[in-house]
Amino acid sequence: MRIAKSQALMFQSELLLLNAANHFYRRTRTRKDLKRVEHFRSELNRTEAALRKTGLDELALENGDFWLQIYAELIDCATASLDRMRSAMSSREAADRFETATDVQMLEELVAQWTSRMRLIRQSTADGGHNKV
Numbered sequence: 001m002r003i004a005k006s007q008a009l010m011f012q013s014e015l016l017l018l019n020a021a022n023h024f025y026r027r028t029r030t031r032k033d034l035k036r037v038e039h040f041r042s043e044l045n046r047t048e049a050a051l052r053k054t055g056l057d058e059l060a061l062e063n064g065d066f067w068l069q070i071y072a073e074l075i076d077c078a079t080a081s082l083d084r085m086r087s088a089m090s091s092r093e094a095a096d097r098f099e100t101a102t103d104v105q106m107l108e109e110l111v112a113q114w115t116s117r118m119r120l121i122r123q124s125t126a127d128g129g130h131n132k133v
Helices: 004-027 031-053 058-061 063-087 094-126
Strands: none
Touching: 004 031, 004 063, 063 094
């Protein structure tokens, strides 16, 4: 259980780093900063996968509200980024629009995954924790 809690703290830290990178990218709009956002998003996904392997079932049941909050923050951050990316697409050149469109699609898929996981947590909580999250 200690490993899972440590990984949950790592997850929180990486979420903060992702939020900071997103904020910085919004100001600069440089490819370098977009790469940082992608890097932190990848690290966040890796940490989440590791956490799931080390006992997320127990942690999610004990801290369902924690995970609901984490996913809600991820969704809020991603939705704000999606809005900015979509509004900026029309002023970009064709190659940049295509690149941004693929980033938008990837981020939309992540939002869908996170939303699905929130539903599973809520369902598990409603079922008394009998279903795996």
